[in-house]
Amino acid sequence: MNYSFEYIxxxxxxxIAGFIFLRLRGILGKRTGxxxxxxxxxKEVLKNVSLEKPLKAKENFDDEAKKEFLKxxxxxxxxxxxxxxxxxxxxxNSKVLLNHDIYNKFNEALKERSSRGHYAExxxxxxxxxxxxxxxxxxxxxxxxxxxIAEIITCIRDKDKKIVSGNPEKIKxxxxxxxxxxxxxxxxxxxxxxxxxx
Numbered sequence: 228m229n230y231s232f233e234y235i236x237x238x239x240x241x242x243i244a245g246f247i248f249l250r251l252r253g254i255l256g257k258r259t260g261x262x263x264x265x266x267x268x269x270k271e272v273l274k275n276v277s278l279e280k281p282l283k284a285k286e287n288f289d290d291e292a293k294k295e296f297l298k299x300x301x302x303x304x305x306x307x308x309x310x311x312x313x314x315x316x317x318x319x320n321s322k323v324l325l326n327h328d329i330y331n332k333f334n335e336a337l338k339e340r341s342s343r344g345h346y347a348e349x350x351x352x353x354x355x356x357x358x359x360x361x362x363x364x365x366x367x368x369x370x371x372x373x374x375x376i377a378e379i380i381t382c383i384r385d386k387d388k389k390i391v392s393g394n395p396e397k398i399k400x401x402x403x404x405x406x407x408x409x410x411x412x413x414x415x416x417x418x419x420x421x422x423x424x425x
Contacts, residue, residue, distance in 0.1 A: 288362055288369060299418065300373050300407060301354045307420065308379070311337070312349030326408070326419045344386035348395055352378035360404065367412045370421070375403040 288296075303324050310321040311333055318325065318333050325333065340347070360372040378400055382393035393399070406422035409415075 350380040
């Protein structure tokens, strides 16, 4: 008889365990969505998202917009300069930052440099200043002209590693005036370099 009671206890315990398992699975199965912490790189994006109304493109180029623009312009400037200094025959990393004409001109210059057997040694030190010279809105297109002052170490060598121009041990200050453009009504927030004035 004792054995019978033991078997009954085991069966009852198994049934209780099964019932608890099914209940837990039912509860856990109803949870949806991401319930962890958002990665730090998304905090700024999530902070500006409103569920009550759709996001609208900001057409006013006010002081706050100018400040944010200059942050991006400095990054774009460094990215483009660094990409152009790479010894590939084609612009790669900064392609999305260039309009069609500028992209083609940069690639032509890279191919010409390569055909001469020259290669660049360029170290980007940093942007000293970036100032908005002017901004004009023509229809839905906003053009912003920026004066950059930056420091780089630049040197061009030939196939025999002889210096053709520049100095690999001297920091050079460069002055550039670039024009960026974007469609202010577009959902795409990216600006593109459309002209180089100096």
